[in-house]
Amino acid sequence: LRTGLPEAVYAPGKTPDQCAALVGELLAVDGGPVLLSRADADQAAAALAHHPGATVTGDRHRLLAWRPAPTRPGRTVVVSAGTADLPVADECAATLTALGLPPARLTDVGVAGVHRLLVDVDVLVEADAVVVVAGMEGALASVVGGLAPGPVVAVPTSVGYGAALEGVTALLAMLSSCASGVTVVGIDNGFGAACAVSRLLGPGAGDGG
Amino acid sequence: LRTGLPEAVYAPGKTPDQCAALVGELLAVDGGPVLLSRADADQAAAALAHHPGATVTGDRHRLLAWRPAPTRPGRTVVVSAGTADLPVADECAATLTALGLPPARLTDVGVAGVHRLLVDVDVLVEADAVVVVAGMEGALASVVGGLAPGPVVAVPTSVGYGAALEGVTALLAMLSSCASGVTVVGIDNGFGAACAVSRLLGPGAGDGG
Amino acid sequence: LRTGLPEAVYAPGKTPDQCAALVGELLAVDGGPVLLSRADADQAAAALAHHPGATVTGDRHRLLAWRPAPTRPGRTVVVSAGTADLPVADECAATLTALGLPPARLTDVGVAGVHRLLVDVDVLVEADAVVVVAGMEGALASVVGGLAPGPVVAVPTSVGYGAALEGVTALLAMLSSCASGVTVVGIDNGFGAACAVSRLLGPGAGDGG
Amino acid sequence: LRTGLPEAVYAPGKTPDQCAALVGELLAVDGGPVLLSRADADQAAAALAHHPGATVTGDRHRLLAWRPAPTRPGRTVVVSAGTADLPVADECAATLTALGLPPARLTDVGVAGVHRLLVDVDVLVEADAVVVVAGMEGALASVVGGLAPGPVVAVPTSVGYGAALEGVTALLAMLSSCASGVTVVGIDNGFGAACAVSRLLGPGAGDGG
Amino acid sequence: LRTGLPEAVYAPGKTPDQCAALVGELLAVDGGPVLLSRADADQAAAALAHHPGATVTGDRHRLLAWRPAPTRPGRTVVVSAGTADLPVADECAATLTALGLPPARLTDVGVAGVHRLLVDVDVLVEADAVVVVAGMEGALASVVGGLAPGPVVAVPTSVGYGAALEGVTALLAMLSSCASGVTVVGIDNGFGAACAVSRLLGPGAGDGG
Amino acid sequence: LRTGLPEAVYAPGKTPDQCAALVGELLAVDGGPVLLSRADADQAAAALAHHPGATVTGDRHRLLAWRPAPTRPGRTVVVSAGTADLPVADECAATLTALGLPPARLTDVGVAGVHRLLVDVDVLVEADAVVVVAGMEGALASVVGGLAPGPVVAVPTSVGYGAALEGVTALLAMLSSCASGVTVVGIDNGFGAACAVSRLLGPGAGDGG
Amino acid sequence: LRTGLPEAVYAPGKTPDQCAALVGELLAVDGGPVLLSRADADQAAAALAHHPGATVTGDRHRLLAWRPAPTRPGRTVVVSAGTADLPVADECAATLTALGLPPARLTDVGVAGVHRLLVDVDVLVEADAVVVVAGMEGALASVVGGLAPGPVVAVPTSVGYGAALEGVTALLAMLSSCASGVTVVGIDNGFGAACAVSRLLGPGAGDGG
Amino acid sequence: LRTGLPEAVYAPGKTPDQCAALVGELLAVDGGPVLLSRADADQAAAALAHHPGATVTGDRHRLLAWRPAPTRPGRTVVVSAGTADLPVADECAATLTALGLPPARLTDVGVAGVHRLLVDVDVLVEADAVVVVAGMEGALASVVGGLAPGPVVAVPTSVGYGAALEGVTALLAMLSSCASGVTVVGIDNGFGAACAVSRLLGPGAGDGG
Numbered sequence A, B, C, D, E, F, G, H: 001l002r003t004g005l006p007e008a009v010y011a012p013g014k015t016p017d018q019c020a021a022l023v024g025e026l027l028a029v030d031g032g033p034v035l036l037s038r039a040d041a042d043q044a045a046a047a048l049a050h051h052p053g054a055t056v057t058g059d060r061h062r063l064l065a066w067r068p069a070p071t072r073p074g075r076t077v078v079v080s081a082g083t084a085d086l087p088v089a090d091e092c093a094a095t096l097t098a099l100g101l102p103p104a105r106l107t108d109v110g111v112a113g114v115h116r117l118l119v120d121v122d123v124l125v126e127a128d129a130v131v132v133v134a135g136m137e138g139a140l141a142s143v144v145g146g147l148a149p150g151p152v153v154a155v156p157t158s159v160g161y162g163a164a165l166e167g168v169t170a171l172l173a174m175l176s177s178c179a180s181g182v183t184v185v186g187i188d189n190g191f192g193a194a195c196a197v198s199r200l201l202g203p204g205a206g207d208g209g
Ligand SMILES: Nc1ncnc2c1ncn2[C@@H]1O[C@H](COP(=O)(O)O)[C@@H](O)[C@H]1O
Pocket: B006, B008, B009, B010, B011, B037, B038, B189, B191, B192, C178, C180, D082, D083, D084
C-alpha cells in the first residue's frame, strides 16, 4: 500500500469485461486494497463473477472493494449536509473503510439548522481528519472548519438546481471559505477526499509506504 | 414617500455640479428623504455646499441623506461577516436610517466562529427584517436564514480574492441557500437591500404609499 | 408553523417509499402544512397511498400538500410572463395556498405587450406581496417593481433557449433590475419565493412563530 | 458612401499623430463622412489641428466627424434608459447625424417608470428605425420592441455594477428578448448600431451604394 | 399583420391539444399569417387535424404556417455555412415565406472555402436584407457583412462541439464582428431573424402597420 | 495556539493605524504567533512602530510575524514552478515558519523541465507535507502528487496571462488532477495552504489544541 | 490530396442515406482518402453497403476510411493519458493512418506516473510530430512539450467529471502550458490534430499540394 | 539551439537588475539566441547596459534579442487583421527573426475586406508556415486556413471591447474553426506561435537539435 493511493479502477466508459480484467490485474500484483468505483450493475456483476468476495457499497456511485486494509489508527469523520449528498459521502466512507480508516458519520446537518451540528461538536473537535460533503451553497465546510481544529477536506457536490450550477457554486464557496486551512477536492469526488485523508494519516502498521 | 423607493442619486460618473443639481431637483419636489449615494469627496462637498444639512455616512461608499423620514415601527437588523464587508453594511444601515428604520447591528460574526452569532440569536428571532451582508463564501446568509423566522435579505459583497470572483461566489451561494425563503439582491447593493426592507415593512405614519 | 418555513420534502433522487416515509415523519410530529415537491407520478402515488387527503397541483413540478394552513390576512399576487413559466408559477401559488396565503394570478403578461399588464395595475398597487415569475430576459420584474410599491420577489425561470442560458440570463437581469428593492430567489425556485412571502407576511392567527 | 459603412478610425491604442494621419488618408480619397471615434483629448486635438472643421461630440466616448452626409429621409430615434447610458447613446446619435440621419432622442425612460415611456409611444410607432441603449438588466429593449413595429436595434451598455457583469447581463437579456425581431450589437457599441440603421435605411440621394 | 410580428405559437412544452387550441384562437381573430414553430410530429398532426391547410417545413425545427401573407417587395437572402446549420436556416426561410418575403438561398458557403461565396457576391450586393446562419466560429457573418452593403442579420447556431460551446462561441464572434453594422439575434433563433427582416422591410401592400 | 489557525490580520482595505491596533489586540490576548498579511509599506511601518520585533518577509505579499512558534516536528516542503510564483510561495513559507514548521524549498521546477524536479524526488518522498505553488496550467501539482506519498496541498497562482484566466485555469486543473488525494486551496492563498499543513501536522509541544 | 485537408464527412445529424450519398460524391471526384467520421452503427452500415472496402476504426468515435494514402515519410506519435482518452486518440491515429502517416502509440502515460513516460522518451525526442491527447487537467501536454523538441499538437478531451468542465479545464491548461510552442486544437478534436500534423509534414510523394 | 525552444526571459514582475542578470546567465552558457520579452523601458535599458548589442523590437510588447540565429530555410508568413493586433504580430515576427526564420508580413487584412487578402493568396499558398494574428471575432484564422495548405498557427489577441471578452471570443472562434488542422496558442502569445513554427520547421544548419 503506497499511502493515500489505493489501486482503483474507475468504471465509467469501460465494458464489464474490461472492468473485471483490470481488477484482476491489480489483484494479481499487489497486497493492498483494490477498488472498482462508479460501477453500474453490469460492471459490478462481471467483476464479482470473476473476483468474488468484494464488499459492495451504494447504488448511484457503487464502489466495490477487495482485500480491505486492516484498520489503522486515526479517528476519521464524514459529515454531510443533506440526503442528496449521501451517494458522495457514502463513496468517501466506503473508500476510507477499505483503506483501514472507517469513519464516524454525521448526516443531515445542513447549516440552516446549525444546532443539529453543534450537538456533535465533540466528534469534530477530537477527529484526526474530517471530510465535509455538501452541495448547494456548501456553507457547511466553513462552519465545520471553524469548529474542528484538525484537517478538514471539503467535497462540493452537484446537488441542487439552477444557481447551484451543478456543484460549481459549492466548489467556489468552499475555496473562498472564511475558515482558514480548509482544503478542497473536485466536485462529487468522495474518492479523492478519502485518498487525501489516507495521505495525511500516514501508512498503517506493516505498511511499506 | 412611495414605500420602498427613496429618491436617490447615484453619484458615480456624474460631475460634482450635476450631483448638486440633481439633489436640488429632488429636494424641490418631494417631501420625503433624498439620498446621494457612492459620492466621492468632491461630489459630497458640492452637494453639501448647495444643500446643507445632510447626514454623511461612510467613506468608500459615502452616502448623504437629506430630510430623513421619521422613525417607523419595525425592528430591523443588519448582520455582517467581516471588517471588509462594513462599507456595504454601512450603506445599507444609513439608507435604512434615512427611511425611518434605523437598524440594530451585528458585526464580525462570520460563520467560522458560529458561536459569536449564537450569542445574539434573540436579536435575529425577534427582528421584523434582517439584512445579511457577507462576501467570500457568503455562508452567513444560510446560518442566519436558519435562525431568523422573519424576512431575510442577503447582500453578497465583492470582498475576497481569487475564487471569490468579486462577489459572484457569494451571490451564487446565497441564491442556493439551503435556508428556504432567503432572498438576494445584487453584489454590494446595500442600498437595494434597504429598499427591499422598506417595501416589506410598509409605509410609515402619515405616508401616502 | 415556523413562519416562512413549511415542512417540505424535495422528491427528486428519492424512491417512492422514501418519499412516503419522510412525509409520514413530518405528519407525525407537527401541526402545520406538510409538502412534497417536484414529485413524479410514482412518488406522488406512493405518498398518497400511505397518506391520503393531499391536494395535488401541477404536473412537471408536481406539489402535494397535506394539512393546509387556514387562510391568513395578506393580499398576495403571482405574476407570470408566458405559458412556459406556468409550472414554476403554479408551484409558487400552490405553496402559498398551503401556507394560508392563496394568491391572485396575473398570467401571460410579458413585457412585449406591456398594456396587458397595465390593465391590472391596481392589483399590483394594492398587493401586500408580489411574486414575479419570468424567464428569457426576465424584464417583467423591473416593470412590476416600478408599478408595485410593496415587496416584490422575482423568480427567474429556465424558460427560453440559447442565450437564455437556462435561466442565468433572467437571474442576472433580475439582480441588476433598475427597480430598487426587488429581491431574487434561485432559478425556477417558486417554492422559495413562496417561503419568502410567508416570512414577510408574518405568522397567521394562532401561530406560534 | 458605401451604405452603412462610414469611413472611421478607432482611436484607442493609436498615437495622436497616427490618428491625424489616418484621418488625413480617408479625407484624401473619399467624398463621404469621415469619423474618429473614442478619441481622447490629445488625439482629438492632433486630428483637429491637421484637419479643422470636424464636429466634436461627447467626452468619455468622444467622436469627431468631418464632411457629414446631407440629411437623408428616415425618422430615426435613439432611446436610452439612464443618465449613465448617455455616452453610448450620444456616440450613436452623433454617428447617425454624420451619416445624414439625425435622430430624435428619448432619454431617462427606464422601465421602472414605464409611464414615462408610454407618453412618447407615438415617436416609437412612427419611427423608421429605433436604437435602444440600456445597461443593467436591459429590459428597455423588450418594452420598446413591443411598442415599435419597425426595426429595433438594441445596444447593451456596461452601465451598472456587480451582477450587471460589465454589460454581459444586458447583452444576454436583449438577445433573449420576448419581443420578436429585436436585433443586438456588441456591448457599448453605439457606433455599430448607427451603422446598422444606416444599412437598413439605404443609400441617401446621390449615393452610389 | 403588425409588421415584423407574426402571430406565432412556440410548441415546446405544450400538449398537442394546447397547440391546436392556441392556433385556433389566432386563426379566429386575425387576418395575417399564423405560425406554429418547433412542433414535434404529434403537435403538428393535432394542429393540422383541427386546422387543415398549413404548409409544413422542416423536421428538427418543424414550422407550420397558415394564411401566408401575399408576397411583398424586398429581395431577401438566407446564407448558411454548413449542412448542420440547415434546420435553423430553413426555419428562417419558412418564416420569411409566410411573411411574404420568400428568400433566395445560399447554402454550404463556409468561410474555409471563401471562393464558393464569392461566386454569388452579386446576390449579396443586391439584397435588401441578408440573414447569415452559421455555427462553430461564426466567421461567415463577418465575410458577408463585408460584401453586402445592406442590412445583415446574423443567427449563431448551436452547431459544433467542444469549444463551440453550444453556440456561445458563434454568438460572441458575431457580436465582435469587424464588419460594422451587422446585428445579431439569439442562438438558433431563425424565427427571430425573419421577424427582424420583416420589421425592416416594412408593411406589405394593404397592410395596416 | 489552536492548531492550524494562527491569529492573523489581513491588511488590504485597512488603514495603517487599524492594522497596528488589530495586531495589538491579538498580541494582548494570546500566547501564539500573530501575523499581519499582505501589508503595504505604510501598514508594515505602522505595525512595526507600535509592535517592534516582527520578522518581515516579502514585498508584493509582505508578511509580518510576531512571537513565532517553536519549531515543531514535521518535514514540510514548498515546491514552486516559476519565478513569478515566488511571492505566493514565500507567503506560504513564512507562515509555516511562524507556525513552527519551517519548510524546505524547491523552486523553479516547472514541469516543462521535469528532470529538474526528479533530481529532488527524495525530498518529496520523505516529506510529511508538501505544498505545490504553480500558475499557468498548474501541472506541477499532478507530477508532485504522483511522486510524493504524503499529503499534498496545491495553491494555484494568478501567474500567466490570457488563457491562464488569472488563476482559474490552474485552479481547475489542480482540482481535476489525475493524482488522487491532492487537495486545493484558493487562488494565490499561500497563507491558507500553510494553515492546512498546520492543521494536519497537529499541535506542537506544549500546545493546548 | 490537398495537404492536411482530407475529404471528410462529419456524420452526426445526417441520415444513413445522406452519409452514403456524400461519401459517394467524394469518391467520385477525388483521388485521395475519403473519411466518414463519428458515424453510428447505422450510418456506417449504409456507407459500407454502398461503398465497400473502407477500414473501420473505433466505436464511440467510429471512423471509416476509403482509399488510404500511401505511407509518407514522417515519424508521428500519438501519446494519450488514460483509458478514457482512447476514443479520441484512436480517431486521431486512424485519420493519420488514412493520410499516410501511421503513428507510434504511447498509451496510459498520465503525469501522475511520470516514470512510465520517461521510459519512452526516445520516441518523443525522435518524432517529427507528436499529438498529445489528455483530459482532466491536461498536464501531459506540458510534460511532453518539455521532452519533445519537435512540433507538439495537444488535444484536450472531455474526459473527467465535475471541475474538468467537459474538457474546458484541459483546454485552458494546454493553452497556458509552460512548455513554449505547444499548439492546441478543439476539445475531443482528434481529427483536427491529425489534419494539423498532415499540414506540417507536407505533401506525400506524387502529391500535387 | 534546442529546436523551437529559444532561451527567453519573461520580464513582467522582475526588477531591471533581475532581467539583466538572467539574460547574463543565458548568454554565459549557450550558443543560440537569447531573448528578453515584454520588457518595459527600464528593464530594457538595464539589460542593454550590461549586455549591449541586442536588437530591440516594439514598444507595448518590447522584445530584445541577442545572438540571433543564422537564417534557416523556411518561408514563414505573419498575417494580422488590424492595427491593434500589430504589437502581438510584431512580437511574433521579431521572435521568428531571432530564431533564423524572418517572416513575410501581411497586415491590415481583416475578413470584412476579404479581397485585400485574396490579392496575396500566393504568399499563403507557398508558405511553409503561417501565423495568423487576430482579435475581435478571430475569423481571419478560418479564411487563411482555407487558403493556405501548410501549417497555420492562430494567435487570438485581446483586441476589441465588450463581447470580445479580452480575447476569449477570438480564442474560442479559432478553436472552433471550420478550417481543419488550424492550431491555436494562448491569447496574445505571439512568442509561443513563433516557438511553434520553429519546432515544426526543424533545426537550422549546424544545429544540434
Ligand atoms: N448605491 C446604489 N446602489 C444601487 N442603486 C442605487 C444606488 N443609489 C441610487 N440608486 C438608484 O439609482 C437610480 C438613480 O440613478 P441616476 O438617475 O443615474 O442618479 C435610482 O433608481 C436609485 O434608486
